[in-house]
Amino acid sequence: MGKGSGKGGADAPLKNMKVFVVIVNVMSALTGLALLGLGIYAFVERSKLLYSNVIPGMLVTLGTLVFLWAIVGCIGAIFENKLALKIYFGCLLVLILFQAVIVTYTLANMNKIEDVLDTAWQNAYDHHPKLLRDIQNEYSCCGFRSPTDRALPKSAPDACLKSKNFGYEDSCLEQLSEAYKNHQTAISIAGIVIAVIQLGSLLATWALIQRLPLVERQREEEYLEEHQRLVDAGKGRPTSATTGESSTDYGATGNRKPKQNRGATLE
Secondary structure (H helix, E strand, O other): OOHHHHHHHHHHHHHHHHHHHHHHHHHHHHHHHHHHHHHHHHHHHHHHHOOOOHHHHHHHHHHHHHHHHHHHHHHHHHOOOHHHHHHHHHHHHHHHHHHHHHHHHHHHHHHHHHHHHHHHHHHHHHHOHHHHHHHHHHHOOOOOOOOOOOOOOOOOOOHHHHOOOOOOOOOOHHHHHHHHHHHHHHHHHHHHHHHHHHHHHHHHHHHHHHHHHHHHHHHHHHHHHHHHHHHHHHHHOOOHHHHOOOOOOEOOOOOEOOOHHHHHHHO
16 A cells, blocks of 8 residues: 555544544534523523523523633644643533433422422522513413412402403413423433434544644654655665666776776877
């Protein structure tokens, strides 16, 4: 096998790994931005769904970390920086574990939706009644479990039913539960998809870290071989006569002509 083909064959797996790691990290960066946007949206709209700040805060934190570490992974892969790749690998592993905790927490709360919403509704009823007005308007409902359960206005239990501004006969629990389930499901699916993508990136990064020393040794050997070839070629240029080539002072056999022939010519 020639040198060119050998070098290309040695670098081909490395290039494929680099491309794969970069593509996966670009996807991770985009999903990180999506999580960041979802978290910001949850902060803005939490009054309608009675969200606490915990889940939106985790989404913003997770989205930011995913985006930043995806950039680090791209830089490490493109420039073949082993230190950056090792830092990225370790942090990505921690990040995957953090995402697993979030998904587990979200799925665990799926069975406690009514309790979570009941606590949030009571807190809003006591301290932030305007939030409940917005929710009742948003979902065209009155009260929590029934139209008379902690409904607004507070003037009477059935004030919401008789109010000209409200007058809704349905409670808000069903609509809130459905919206909460959809939101939690979206978070869980997003977390699982990102984790799968990152696991692929984790394996590819590990393979790339293991591959880099081998490629560096191969390149060093090729450079040394090329250097030695050039040195040998340089040494061979002034001593080309030793290969048996003829010159003006030498015969075909490489021996000097006899002196007596020159003397005979003078006579």
